[in-house]
Amino acid sequence: MSRTGARVERLPLARYTTLGVGGESEVWFVSTQEQLAEAMEQPYRILGGGSNLVIADGGVPERVLRLSGPFAERDLEPDPQLSTGTEIVTGWVGGGVPLPGLVRALQKLGLSNLEGTVGIPGQVGGSVWMNAGTRFGEMFGGLHTIEIATPGGVRQVTPDDLNWGYRQSGIPRNHIVTRVRLKLRRSTPGEVQANMDAADQARKGQPKNKTPGCAFKNPTLPDGHKVSAGKLIDEAGLKGTRVGNAMIASEHANFIVNLGGATAADVHALLEVIREKVGVPMELEYELWPERPELTQAPVAEAR
Structure with missing residues (x-):
């Protein structure tokens, strides 16, 4: 135990990633701001749901922080002071809350704005940090307030305060999303489910093996046209290419899967x-x- 009561263990990080790789490191399970502040006194990394992440076989030398306790709880009740008409602002949702369970809970309540993230693994904090999403929607489409722990203390910001965009939030790497308030639209469970079904149907061709998700962002060509990274990898004839027990998925070329x-x-x-x-x-x-x-870093090459 740490001096503030955080649980500290040396553990294989593979168990916390969707790819299933990663060596042993020192893991801090933090459930209060005091524990988080102590953990951040030395070099650290924050590990959420472990998607979109490849950890080296030797682990990492820094402390690895996991949000637990109140940081993994959610309050989806409308805040009466912030909610107006069809717009709902929720109570606080912890950064350690699993995103798939949150999306399902919002569907049952008939609350819209985040159903486009259906099928994305991981936790709320990491999903906000990278603005996770699909072509059907992204995390910043449903955020009202973001609480961030920094080496200098805790602060609250709104999306308007950040330079966010495609797959990035503008939040610095060493800052931690501890809680958020969601900004949602009143709908019906049926309408939200229909939106989720449409987004989910578009993901049917994705692999079922262990994977971190999409390997590359869709690039933009010099003429301003955005192209599919998976299509480019497929056209290069790389589907099914294997090194050891990792393979470029045959279902979708922008995924690397763990065959075991x-x-x-x-x-x-x-x-x-x-x-x-x-x-x-x-x-x-x-x-x-x-x-x-x-x-x-993107290699220097001429776009074709």
Whole structure:
């Protein structure tokens, strides 16, 4: 235990990632602002639902923080002082709340704005930090207030305070989304479910194996036209390419899957193959722990 009561253990991080890879590291389970402040006194990383993440086989040297307790609870009751007409502003939803369960709960309440994120794994905090979403909607479409823990203390901001956009929130890397208030639209359970079904149907072709999600962001060509990263990888003939027990999915080329027993080194090798073979510079969507600039920075190449 830490001096503030946080539970601290050395654990394999593979158990906390959707890819299922990652070596042992020191994990802090924090449930209060005091525990979080103590954990942030030394170099740290925040680990939510473990999607969109590839952790090295040797783990990381920093403390790894997991939000628990009140940080993993949700209050979906409308705040009477902030809600108006058909617009609902909820109570606080913790950064450690699983996003899939939240989306299902909102559907049952007939509350709209986040159903486009259906099927995205992970937790609320990480999903806000990267503005997770699909072409049917993204996290910033349903946010009212964001509480952020920083090395200098806790502050609250609104989306208007941040330079957010496609798959990024504008929140610095060493800041932690601890809680949010949601801004939602009154609808009906049936209408929200129909929207979820439409978004879910578009994801039917995605692989069922362990995966972090999409590997690369869809790039924008010099003419301003955005193209599908999966289509580019497919056109390069890379579907089914395998290194060790990691493979570029045959269902969707922008996914790397763990066939069982894959290592982070296997995944890194596949990312290098994609970068070498695809003739368009693409930005990695995965987070790599530790960072690998040679993989995350877009290579210099002429867009075709």
